[in-house]
Structures are given as C-alpha cells and as structure tokens.
Amino acid sequence: MIEIDLDLALEPFTLQVNVSFASQATVLFGPSGAGKTSLLETIAGLRPTVRGRISLQGTVLFDSSRRVFLPPEQRRIGYVPQEAALFPHLSVLENLQFGVSNGSSPLRVLPELIDLLDLGSLLERAPATLSGGECMRVALGRALATSPRLLLLDEPLRGLDVERKQRIVPYLLRLREAGRCPFLYVTHNHREAILLGHEVVLLTSGKIAAQGKPADLLSTKQYSFDL
Amino acid sequence: MTHQVANEIVALALTLRIAACAIVLILPFGILAAYGLSRYRGPGKSLIETLLALPLVLPPVAIGLILLELLSRSTSSILFTWKSAVIATAAMSFPLLVRGARSAFDAIDPRLADVARTLGRGPLYVFWRVTLPLAWRGVVGGLLTAFARALGEFGATIVVAGSIPGETRTLSLAIFQHIEAGRDAAAMRLVGLSLACAFLCLWSTERLLLRSKRGR
Numbered sequence: 288m289i290e291i292d293l294d295l296a297l298e299p300f301t302l303q304v305n306v307s308f309a310s311q312a313t314v315l316f317g318p319s320g321a322g323k324t325s326l327l328e329t330i331a332g333l334r335p336t337v338r339g340r341i342s343l344q345g346t347v348l349f350d351s352s353r354r355v356f357l358p359p360e361q362r363r364i365g366y367v368p369q370e371a372a373l374f375p376h377l378s379v380l381e382n383l384q385f386g387v388s389n390g391s392s393p394l395r396v397l398p399e400l401i402d403l404l405d406l407g408s409l410l411e412r413a414p415a416t417l418s419g420g421e422c423m424r425v426a427l428g429r430a431l432a433t434s435p436r437l438l439l440l441d442e443p444l445r446g447l448d449v450e451r452k453q454r455i456v457p458y459l460l461r462l463r464e465a466g467r468c469p470f471l472y473v474t475h476n477h478r479e480a481i482l483l484g485h486e487v488v489l490l491t492s493g494k495i496a497a498q499g500k501p502a503d504l505l506s507t508k509q510y511s512f513d514l
Numbered sequence: 515m516t517h518q519v520a521n522e523i524v525a526l527a528l529t530l531r532i533a534a535c536a537i538v539l540i541l542p543f544g545i546l547a548a549y550g551l552s553r554y555r556g557p558g559k560s561l562i563e564t565l566l567a568l569p570l571v572l573p574p575v576a577i578g579l580i581l582l583e584l585l586s587r588s589t590s591s592i593l594f595t596w597k598s599a600v601i602a603t604a605a606m607s608f609p610l611l612v613r614g615a616r617s618a619f620d621a622i623d624p625r626l627a628d629v630a631r632t633l634g635r636g637p638l639y640v641f642w643r644v645t646l647p648l649a650w651r652g653v654v655g656g657l658l659t660a661f662a663r664a665l666g667e668f669g670a671t672i673v674v675a676g677s678i679p680g681e682t683r684t685l686s687l688a689i690f691q692h693i694e695a696g697r698d699a700a701a702m703r704l705v706g707l708s709l710a711c712a713f714l715c716l717w718s719t720e721r722l723l724l725r726s727k728r729g730r
Contacts, residue, residue: 333628359631366632372625376647385643386633433634 289437289471293339295329297322300493308471312463314484314501315473321490323473324369327439330471331366332359343437365430365438365468369445371422373414379425380410386433400428403465404458420451424458431467438470444479459483481505518700521679522688526707529684532596533664536603537657540611544660545653548615549645553624570609574669577605581674599675599682603667607660614656614719618649618726651726655719662715666708685711 288309295302302322315323328334330341332348341349343364348357373382383397383406401407404424414422423443430438443459444452456479462470463483474480480487481501489497489504497504551563569577581602585593592598622645630640646653668686675682677691685708692701 328628331628331632333631358636359628360634360636362632363634364632366629368625368629372623372629374626374630374644385630386635388634429629429633435632 288345289330289341289343291326291330291339291341293326293329293336293341295322295325295334295336295339297325297493302326302493304490304495306488306495306498308486308488308498309469310485311466311469312483312485313469313471314480314487315471315490316475316480316484316487316505317490317496318475322493323475323490324441326490327366327441327471327473330437331364331439332357332362333366363433363436365433365435367423367426367430367438367440367443369441369443370419371414371426371443373417373422373425373429375414377414378410379406379412379414379417382414382425382429383410383432385429396434397432400431403461404428418451419447420455423447423455427458427462431462435468438468440470440472442474442476443472444474444476456482477505522700522704522707524680525683525685525688525704528596528680528682529665529686529711532599532603532682532684533607533661533667535600536607536664537611537661539600539604540608540660541657544608544611544656545615545646548612548653548656549619549641551612552616552619566612567609569606574606574667575673578602578670578673581605581670585674593674594676594678594682596675596681599667599671599684602670602674603664606667606670607664610663611656611660614659615649615653616656618652618655619645621652622648651722655723655726658715658719658722662712662719665711665715 288307290307292305293302295304300322302325304326315326317323325334329336330348336349336351338351339349340347340351343362346357347353347355348362349355373379374385377385383400387397401410404427406424406428409417409421409425414425417425427443444455447455459472460483472479472483484501487499487501487504488495547566551559551566554562581598582593585591585598585601592601626644626648627640630644631637635643665684666686667684668690671682671684672687672690677683677687683691685704689701689704689708692698692704
C-alpha cells in the first residue's frame with residue numbers, strides 16, 4: 288500500500304496528487320508531459336519536494352509537515368528509468384550486483400533473478416553491446432536484486448520495436464505473477480496498460496483524473512492517447 | 515658549458531617539481547569544484563563560474579599581486595620560497611583543471627547517479643563507483659592541461675616568488691633571465707625544453723579525450 292499526497296511544482300503547472308493504491312501492478316497512465324516521470328522520481332526520493340506526504344507500507348518516506356525526508360538509498364524503492372540507464376563502465380553482472388552488498392540476504396536472490404529474466408548468457412557482456420530489450424531486462428534485474436518494496440518502471444517498452452516489445456512483455460507478466468514486489472508502471476500506451484495493470488491511475492494535466500480497473504477505465508475512448 | 519647544462523637541469527627539475535606540487539594541491543579542490551558546478555542548479559551559478567574563470571583572462575601579474583597581499587598577511591612567510599611559487603602556479607592552473615573535469619562530469623547521464631542511489635548506495639559510494647570512473651578521462655585531461663599551464667607559469671610566480679636560482683627560478687623565469695642577459699642561445703635551448711614538455715602534456719590530453727569519445 289502506497290499513499291501519496293503531494294503538490295509538485297513542475298513547469299508549466301503544479302502537479303497535485305492525492306492517491307493510494309495497493310495492487311500488485313498499478314499503471315500510471317497519462318499523456319506525455321502529464322508529470323508521470325516527475326512523480327516517479329519524487330516517490331524514489333530523487334526530486335526535492337516542497338509540500339506533501341508519501342508513505343509505503345506504513346513507512347513514512349516523506350512528510351513535509353514533520354520534516355521527514357528519507358534519502359533514496361534508504362527507501363528501498365527500485366527504479367527502472369527510461370532506456371534502462373545501465374552503468375556503461377560495468378559488465379552486466381556488475382550492474383546486477385551494484386546494489387547487492389556482501390553478506391546480506393539479497394545475494395541469494397541473484398541466481399533466481401538471472402533465471403527469471405534469462406540473463407545467464409549476458410553476464411559478461413558490456414551494456415553497449417546489448418539490445419534495447421536486453422538492457423531493459425538487466426535494468427529490471429538490477430533493481431530487483433536489492434529486494435525493493437516497490438518497483439518503479441518508467442515506460443520500459445518505449446523505443447522498442449513491436450517484436451522486442453513482445454519479447455519483454457512475458458517477463459513483466461512473469462514478474463507480476465511471481466508476486467516478488469509490487470510495481471508502479473508508467474506508460475501512455477493503452478495496450479500496455481490493459482495488459483499489465485491490475486489497477487490504473489489516470490494522470491492528466493497535473494491531476495489524478497480517475498482510478499480503477501483497466502478494462503473499465505480504458506475501454507472508453509475518451510482516454511486513449513496513443514491510438 | 516657543463517655548468518650551464520647543470521643549471522638547466524636544475525631549472526627543469528624545479529619546474530617539474532613545482533608544477534607537480536601545484537597539481538597535487540589543486541586536484542581535490544578542482545574535482546570538487548568541477549563536480550559541484552556540474553550538479554549545482556541554484557542561483558549565482560554564472561557568477562561562480564565567472565569568478566572561477568577569471569584567472570584564465572586576468573594578467574598573471576595581477577593574480578601575483580593579489581597573492582602577494584594575501585600571503586604577506588599570513589604569519590609564517592613563505593614569500594620568495596618555492597612554496598609560494600607552488601601557490602602562484604596552483605592559482606593559475608586551477609581554472610583549467612576545473613574546466614576539463616567539469617565538461618567530463620557534464621557529459622554523464624545524471625540518471626546513472628540517481629539509479630545508483632535507489633540501489634541503496636550513498637552519495638560518496640556513488641561518486642566513487644559511478645561518477646568518477648565515468649569522468650576519469652576528462653579529469654586526467656584537465657589535469658594534464660593544468661600541468662602544462664603550470665610548467666609555463668611566469669607572471670604570478672615572479673611577483674610572489676622572485677627568480678632565485680635553485681629555489682624559484684623555473685624554466686620560464688630562466689628563459690627571461692637569459693634574454694635579459696643577452697644569452698639568446700641558452701634561452702632558445704630552454705624554449706626547446708619547454709616546448710617538449712608542453713607538447714607531451716597537450717598531446718596526451720588530446721589522445722585521451724579522443725579515446726573517451728570513441729569509447730562511448
């Protein structure tokens with residue numbers, strides 16, 4: 288369960304968000320420029336925020352009235368930004384291990400993840416030699432290796448061609464069914480939202496416009512941005 | 515003649531030593547300043563940048579005079595010792611280091627550091643493991659340019675350190691001395707030495723930056 292109540296000053300508007308969701312897979316849906324990425328960055332603690340409150344499973348991550356601000360490294364929120372942003376100077380394995388400290392339990396998670404995401408054959412490779420889809424799988428693995436409490440995915444399929452998209456989607460579904468950790472998935476793509484979301488939060492021009500089951504919410508043509 | 519050669523070797527060794535000390539002195543501050551400037555988005559950014567770039571365009575003698583005022587106020591006087599030459603050289607080379615290192619930091623995708631933080635790593639760890647390794651070529655490039663500048667330092671050094679043989683008389687000061695005394699051939703020999711040193715530094719910088727462009 289994540290609860291968010293924020294005023295976020297963006298150019299050219301202020302994002303006002305008051306929302307909570309508890310699904311395993313929540314899709315944050317809205318047109319480009321609606322402030323989706325900014326909201327993800329704020330949840331991850333990467334963006335200074337003036338007013339509001341964010342809590343995750345009972346832990347307060349940010350509360351302006353009580354002057355609480357947990358730095359990103361203490362939030363245990365995994366973040367997969369657009370185009371994966373792998374560390375270019377590290378191998379795939381080193382990328383996966385980046386957040387895994389020696390001696391802590393997550394070390395046991397890694398083989399499982401390598402299996403789940405089919406990364407076994409890529410471990411020695413450099414990020415520059417990977418395809419867009421492979422990069423995204425590594426970024427997913429890297430984020431999951433730290434056993435986060437929430438995973439933030441920022442348009443993970445953007446920029447991939449149809450064939451690559453189709454290859455990545457099963458991994459995302461596997462991730463969802465594995466119930467490893469809940470995710471918040473940003474997209475402006477209708478089909479992805481319906482396919483992957485248990486729940487959809489609709490963000491338009493700085494406000495939450497609606498929230499509900501993807502089939503109910505997105506079947507009305509009113510909210511299609513990409514078709 | 516052999517006496518002269520010995521003097522020239524002394525001047526060269528002194529020049530290298532002073533330049534090296536100056537570079538070691540400014541390295542941590544230069545990296546910090548470059549990284550700070552690259553990350554800072556608040557007010558006064560252009561003012562800070564202008565101030566940091568000033569030594570590049572001010573007459574070195576003017577910097578020397580400012581340093582002379584500052585150093586003469588401190589209790590233990592280091593004026594007219596090799597240490598003051600190091601300080602003058604450091605002040606003149608600093609902006610070049612910052613410029614080189616800064617463009618390297620600027621070229622790094624800021625999301626890399628962001629992601630690293632979300633992976634549970636603190637800012638220092640992220641700097642060591644992500645930011646610096648990705649910027650090292652640019653930092654070393656800035657360092658070599660600054661070193662080349664340090665080798666040629668003249669104006670600020672002569673004001674605060676004078677031209678004492680074996681203590682503060684670096685290559686450029688020795689060249690000046692030779693010209694003053696009409697020893698053109700000796701001056702030219704030192705010019706050749708300076709040229710070789712400067713060429714080596716700048717050439718390695720170019721090679722390094724070229725490779726970092728290809729590496730991306």
